[in-house]
Amino acid sequence: MPSAGSSAALSLRGLSKTFGSTLAVDRLDLEVPRGSFFGFVGPNGAGKTTTLSMATGLLRPDTGTAHIMGHDVWSDTVRAKQLVGILPDGLRLFDRLTGLQLICYSGLLRGMDRDTVAERAHELLGALGLDQEAGTLVVDYSAGMTKKISLACALIHAPRLLVLDEPFESVDPISTSTIRQILEGYAASGGTVILSSHVMDLVQRLCDRVAIVAQGRIRAAGTLEEVRSGMTLEERFVQLIGGQTNVGEGLAWLRSSSG
Amino acid sequence: MVALIVGLKWQLLKNGLRRSTPALVGLILGGLYGLGVLAVAVSGLIALRLAAPGEARNVVVIGGSLLMLGWAIFPVVAYGIDETLDPSRFATFAVPRRQLVPGLLVSSLVSIPAAVTVILGLATVITWSRSVLAILVAPVAAAVAVLTCVALSRVTSTAFSAMSRHRRGREAVSVLVLLLAAGFGVVGSSVMKRLSAPDLVSQVAAVLGWTPFGLAWSAPAEIAQGAIWSGLLRLALAVIVLLAALLAWDFLLRGALENPLGASGGGRSTRDTGLGWFGRMPATPAGAVAARSITSWLRDPRYISSVALMLLLPLGLLLPQLSGGSDLWSLAMAPTAGFLLGWSMHNDIAYDGTAFWAHVATGVSGRADRLGRLAPTAMAASVLLPGYASLGCALTGRWSLWPALFGVGLGFLLTGFGVASVMSALKPYPVPGPGENPFAAPPGSSALTVVVQAIAGTAVFLLNLPLLVIASGALMGHTWMGWLGLGLALCLGSAALVLGTWWGARIYERRTPELLADLTRIR
Numbered sequence: 001m002p003s004a005g006s007s008a009a010l011s012l013r014g015l016s017k018t019f020g021s022t023l024a025v026d027r028l029d030l031e032v033p034r035g036s037f038f039g040f041v042g043p044n045g046a047g048k049t050t051t052l053s054m055a056t057g058l059l060r061p062d063t064g065t066a067h068i069m070g071h072d073v074w075s076d077t078v079r080a081k082q083l084v085g086i087l088p089d090g091l092r093l094f095d096r097l098t099g100l101q102l103i104c105y106s107g108l109l110r111g112m113d114r115d116t117v118a119e120r121a122h123e124l125l126g127a128l129g130l131d132q133e134a135g136t137l138v139v140d141y142s143a144g145m146t147k148k149i150s151l152a153c154a155l156i157h158a159p160r161l162l163v164l165d166e167p168f169e170s171v172d173p174i175s176t177s178t179i180r181q182i183l184e185g186y187a188a189s190g191g192t193v194i195l196s197s198h199v200m201d202l203v204q205r206l207c208d209r210v211a212i213v214a215q216g217r218i219r220a221a222g223t224l225e226e227v228r229s230g231m232t233l234e235e236r237f238v239q240l241i242g243g244q245t246n247v248g249e250g251l252a253w254l255r256s257s258s259g
Numbered sequence: 260m261v262a263l264i265v266g267l268k269w270q271l272l273k274n275g276l277r278r279s280t281p282a283l284v285g286l287i288l289g290g291l292y293g294l295g296v297l298a299v300a301v302s303g304l305i306a307l308r309l310a311a312p313g314e315a316r317n318v319v320v321i322g323g324s325l326l327m328l329g330w331a332i333f334p335v336v337a338y339g340i341d342e343t344l345d346p347s348r349f350a351t352f353a354v355p356r357r358q359l360v361p362g363l364l365v366s367s368l369v370s371i372p373a374a375v376t377v378i379l380g381l382a383t384v385i386t387w388s389r390s391v392l393a394i395l396v397a398p399v400a401a402a403v404a405v406l407t408c409v410a411l412s413r414v415t416s417t418a419f420s421a422m423s424r425h426r427r428g429r430e431a432v433s434v435l436v437l438l439l440a441a442g443f444g445v446v447g448s449s450v451m452k453r454l455s456a457p458d459l460v461s462q463v464a465a466v467l468g469w470t471p472f473g474l475a476w477s478a479p480a481e482i483a484q485g486a487i488w489s490g491l492l493r494l495a496l497a498v499i500v501l502l503a504a505l506l507a508w509d510f511l512l513r514g515a516l517e518n519p520l521g522a523s524g525g526g527r528s529t530r531d532t533g534l535g536w537f538g539r540m541p542a543t544p545a546g547a548v549a550a551r552s553i554t555s556w557l558r559d560p561r562y563i564s565s566v567a568l569m570l571l572l573p574l575g576l577l578l579p580q581l582s583g584g585s586d587l588w589s590l591a592m593a594p595t596a597g598f599l600l601g602w603s604m605h606n607d608i609a610y611d612g613t614a615f616w617a618h619v620a621t622g623v624s625g626r627a628d629r630l631g632r633l634a635p636t637a638m639a640a641s642v643l644l645p646g647y648a649s650l651g652c653a654l655t656g657r658w659s660l661w662p663a664l665f666g667v668g669l670g671f672l673l674t675g676f677g678v679a680s681v682m683s684a685l686k687p688y689p690v691p692g693p694g695e696n697p698f699a700a701p702p703g704s705s706a707l708t709v710v711v712q713a714i715a716g717t718a719v720f721l722l723n724l725p726l727l728v729i730a731s732g733a734l735m736g737h738t739w740m741g742w743l744g745l746g747l748a749l750c751l752g753s754a755a756l757v758l759g760t761w762w763g764a765r766i767y768e769r770r771t772p773e774l775l776a777d778l779t780r781i782r
Contacts, residue, residue, distance in 0.1 A: 044537075056617055060772045076676055081622035088620075091613040093780075095693060096558040103535050108547030109621040116541075118534065137558070139693070151619070 008067070009034045009161045009192035010055055015064035016216075017050050021114075026216035027064070027146075031035045032194055032209070034069075034160075037187045040196040040208035041206065043241055046198040047216040049089055052165050056086045068161055082110070085154035087147070089165035089196075095139035099130055099149050102138055106153040115154065124152040129178055144175040149166050151179060155186075162186065164195040168202060200234035260354065266360030268369045289527045290371075296374055304382035308389075315386055316480035317464040323404060323476030324467045326376065329473075330408040334416035350518065356516065360509055367409045368393075381407045387479040390485065396494060397479040404475035410504040417511040429484045435702075461697035468493070548631025552607075556635040561610060561691060562780070567640065569599045573647055580654065581689045588733075589654045590664060592647040597668030597721065600636045601675015605715040607632050607688035612778060619775050625764030629680045637676075644668040663733035666748040667726055673736040673752025674722040677759025682715045682765040684774065722755060 009205060010032040017025045025047040032038045042048050055066045057073045057080065066073040069078040069184035096103060100121055107117035125131045128148040133141065138149060147167060154162060162183070168176050185205070187193050195201050204224065210233065211221035219240050220227045228236045307315040349359060367373060380401035387397040468477030475497035481490035534551035556562040574593040580586045608615060618628055648664040688707045726748055733741035767774070 022542065056620065057622070058616055058772060058774075058775060078622050081620065086620050088616055091616045092693065094555070094611070094617065096555050096613045098535070101535060101537055101554065103310060104534055105547055105551055106621060108537065108550075109544050109623045109627075111544055114534075114538075114542035150359065228323060 007034065007070075009036070009069060010163075010194065011067040012051070012055055013065045013067075015051065015054055015066065015089055016062045016174070017047075017059065018062055024216055025054070025061075027219060028213070028216060030211060030218060030221065032192060034192050035187070035190055036192055037183075037207045038194045038209040040194060040201035040213065041198070041200065041203055041210060041237060042043060042213035044198075046213045048213060049165055050195070050216075051161055051213070052086075052196060053088070053131075056084055056163050057081055058086075058088065059243070065139060083159055084161045085157065085159035086162075087150045087154045087164040087167055088141055090171070093138055093146065093150065095141075096137060098135050098137055099141070099152075100125065100134040101146075103152045103156055103172045107156040110157050111126055112157060120156055121152070124155060127178075127182060129175075144172050145172040147171050148179065149176055151182070155182075159191075161192045162194070163222060164193065165199060167195055168197060176202075200232070200237055204228070204233040210238055212237060260358035261362045261365050264359075265366045268366035269357050275519050279390065293371075293375070295545040296380060301382045304379070304386045307386045310476050312484045313461065313781050314481070315476065316468075316484065319383055319386060319480060320468050320473050320477045321460070324470065324472040326379070327404065327408050327472040327476075330332045330372075330376075331415055334412055335419055339701055349611040356509070359516075360505070360512065363512075364406075364409065364505075367413060368405075371763040372410060373405070376405050376408055383479065384477070389483040393479050393483040396482050396490060400475050400478040400494055400497065403494070403501055405499045406433060407471075407475060407504060410501060411507060411614055414508045414511065417508060443717060474500060501768065511763055518607035528549070542702065544621075544627035544629045546619075548623070548628055549634030552632050553635045554636070555610070559610075559693060561693070562635075565603060569596065569603065569639070570643070572599060573643075577654075586655050588655075589739065590651045590660065592651050593644055593664045594671055596647050597640065598675060600640045601679065602715055602719050604633060604636055604679035605675060605682040605711065606690065607679070608683045608774065609690045609778065610693075612692055613775070613779050614693075615775055619771050625684070625767035626760060628767055629760040629763045630686070632683075633680075636672075640668075643673065656693035659738045660733060660741060662745040663730045666741065666745035667723070667730045669745070670723050670726045670748035670752050671719060672747070674759075675719045677752075677755035677757075678715050679723070680716045680756075680759040680763030681766065682711065684770060685782065686711055686762045687774065687777050713743045722751070727752060 008031050009028070012028060012030040015028045016023070017024055025224060028047070029052060039049055040052070050059065051117075054061040054064075055068075055073065055078060057066075060074070068080040069083050071083065073080045094105065097105060103121040103124060104114075104117050107120065108114065122134075123132070125134050128151070130145060130148055132153075134144060138146065141149065147169070148171075151167065153166070164183075164248075166174070167179060171179065181193075183193055195207075196202075209214070209221075209223050210227050212219045212227065220236075224233070227233070304319070307318060309508075354362075368377070381398075383401055384394070384397040387393045464473075464477075467473035467479070474493045478490045478494040478497060481487075481493060499557055536553045538548035540550040542552075554568065573596045574597060576592050578586045579587075591673065644665060648661055649669060651664055652658045652661050684705070688711050726744055729740050729744040729747060733744060
């Protein structure tokens with residue numbers, strides 16, 4: 001049934017998740033329009049990873065619904081999963097495979113034919129600058145290479161929506177720029193990207209829409225201009241979340257001016 | 260500095276006990292068992308005071324040498340278990356090495372194995388309290404022996420931790436040592452049984468007494484037997500061995516402290532530019548899962564060591580025959596292999612760890628996941644089952660039993676697959692993570708592990724009960740019953756496989772996100 005969410009790439013309604021006695025996500029609503037480059041920002045422990053996991057079918061919510069392109073993630077699972085490519089944070093990979101094998105595995109698991117998978121895998125390795133390392137085991141990859149190979153796994157089936165949890169964490173500037181270019185090209189051709197990040201500058205430069213989340217709830221969401229309302233995203237973020245202001249006043253012994 | 264490091268070790272030991280009540284209970288039970296063994300050993304050593312000096316020497320020198328050898332190789336098998344005082348962790352503190360070496364050595368004595376070794380060393384003093392000189396030499400020799408044990412284990416663990424920067428090297432050595440130990444156990448026990456002639460034991464003890472592992476233990480024995488100069492010479496040599504071990508350790512420690520992260524990126528791993536098994540298996544989701552499983556079985560030491568055990572355990576059934584007993588045991592090889600191969604898959608999903616998210620994210624069907632995972636063991640079984648069945652027949656000369664042996668093996672394998680397909684979707688239990696020591700049991704997991712293993716094992720056994728009855732008919736000489744058993748195994752096994760994978764697939768599809776949550780929790 002095409003619902004109100006069918007126009008949105010991702011639509012979350014009243015999502016909640018409790019772990020033990022901690023409420024990780026609290027009746028969260030979020031609408032990500034198609035074709036947007038969406039930044040999902042928040043302090044540590046705000047519920048970003050939990051929300052994105054529930055939105056992509058990795059974690060079953062206690063209450064609420066998630067729709068991808070109008071398909072319910074928890075009842076129309078197969079169709080919804082075909083439309084989305086994900087890069088989770090903090091989960092392992094099958095790291096005894098070579099980079100090439102890992103990408104092909106993602107494609108073959110989705111039932112794609114081998115020739116298409118192999119051709120796309122080689123193209124992706126080339127675009128990500130990993131063709132020299134195609135035959136190296138993923139366990140021997142650096143952090144940046146691991147993020148890039150995960151991105152390739154998320155892209156192999158040409159998804160309409162990309163959900164990336166911390167895609168730039170511990171990635172060097174050169175790999176960051178490669179990943180950025182690929183994502184910008186993907187978005188320019190009509191794809192939708194959702195990414196979570198701690199780096200406000202990067203989100204401000206990349207994304208056209210943002211949501212600020214804290215304690216499991218959305219604090220602000222909309223276009224980048226609406227949310228930052230004249231300030232930089234970082235200033236707005238600190239203002240909303242309430243950062244510490246008088247940092248370092250007591251640490252007199254740390255100042256070396258007297259010496 | 261020594262006091263500070265020893266205090267740190269003591270604190271770590273105490274905090275280790277503070278974790279949880281079940282862990283503490285387990286430790287106390289294990290401790291009581293250990294105390295029992297220790298009490299037996301100590302009273303044995305005291306009793307040896309009354310035995311003939313030659314006999315006492317044989318026991319003390321052989322036992323002591325094995326103990327010291329154990330200290331030397333234990334860190335290789337047990338890497339990742341006790342890294343509490345990994346020397347490279349001191350690299351960022353400006354501690355001079357001259358203070359660090361004695362500190363780490365003395366802190367190594369603050370551990371349960373060291374306490375046991377000290378007590379055993381003290382007990383040998385009683386064993387040798389036969390003359391004044393022996394009473395004087397024995398405590399010195401025991402102290403040298405205990406310190407050498409600890410120093411040797413530090414040498415191995417430091418050398419090993421330097422090597423462990425290279426993943427492949429560490430994994431290879433660890434699997435190799437396991438195989439050597441298992442092989443030594445198999446060969447050693449049968450040799451010991453056949454050749455337990457007393458003169459041979461004396462010869463072994465005499466040779467060991469001159470090796471670095473036996474010098475310190477044999478010194479007081481020589482003196483008690485009246486060979487004073489030989490005893491003093493051995494004591495001097497034992498002290499030299501201890502000093503050499505300390506020097507070697509100091510040398511290795513310099514490397515660990517000056518280059519705490521090791522030279523990374525040196526050894527290139529597999530360069531395999533093709534698709535490997537992904538090019539050989541059918542290009543379907545089930546084929547992909549199969550190719551991934553096979554690749555992991557070939558490259559991940561956790562699987563390699565379990566394959567090695569599955570190969571070796573059935574061979575262990577040859578022991579009774581080798582040591583002159585009944586040859587009937589060798590007939591059990593194929594059934595045992597079938598049982599182990601099928602049953603061992605009941606926790607396969609846990610070895611994926613959180614990498615399992617790839618299956619969740621791609622929405623792969625339960626059937627493809629269940630069937631694909633069986634591929635590596637099915638391939639191994641296609642060689643091992645006929646092989647072990649033939650070996651059993653050849654050793655007993657009863658080829659008419661082949662269909663029965665192969666049939667029971669096949670029945671166990673296929674029903675095992677069926678049961679495992681259901682169990683692994685229901686309740687994964689903790690296993691060592693990828694890259695961790697394959698022999699380390701994750702703490703606090705034992706109850707769940709035992710229950711799941713017992714349920715899976717009992718289910719497989721009960722399902723095969725009719726098959727076992729028929730096969731025993733074949734054993735009594737009714738050849739036709741062997742063929743009947745093979746036919747029944749095919750029918751029963753296929754039914755169990757089809758039903759098990761179907762049911763397992765349904766559970767899998769209902770519980771996919773919960774499985775990932777389980778795997779995240781038990782990681």
